[in-house]
Amino acid sequence: MTKEEVLQLSKKVCKNTLMETLEIEFSEIGEDYLIAKMPVNSRVHQPDGVLHGGATVALAESVGSMASYVFLDTDNFFIRGIEIAANHLRSVKEGWVYAKATFIHKGRTTQLFEIKITDEEDRLISLVKLTTIALPKETK
Known part of the structure; x- marks a missing residue:
């Protein structure tokens, strides 16, 4: 899938979702x-004015799930996140943050x-470490 195809797909599947609300943009494949970016502003701040860890985890799960969607057989499988763990090491007050999802294991199921x-x-x-699962779509 080309970068342009990923961008078009992400615009389509992210409409009216958390990704659109957080202004997450997929930028490189x-x-x-897969890489995505998200603006850091008051919409994603904690009360003390720094990036909320929950918004960071939402960005991570969004880019990881989209990577599964792009790199796996989604005609026959649904992709779902089943576990996520995050270590927050530094705070950010403004600008952009970038999430790069890279496969550690690319199995047929997990x-x-x-x-x-x-x-x-x-x-x-x-x-962040994210585990996803590919679940077969029901055939009728």
């Missing part, structure tokens, strides 16, 4: 990774991603 969240200066903000 490679052979085994997939494991490492997702690095970085700031505009490429400093590590959070390190």
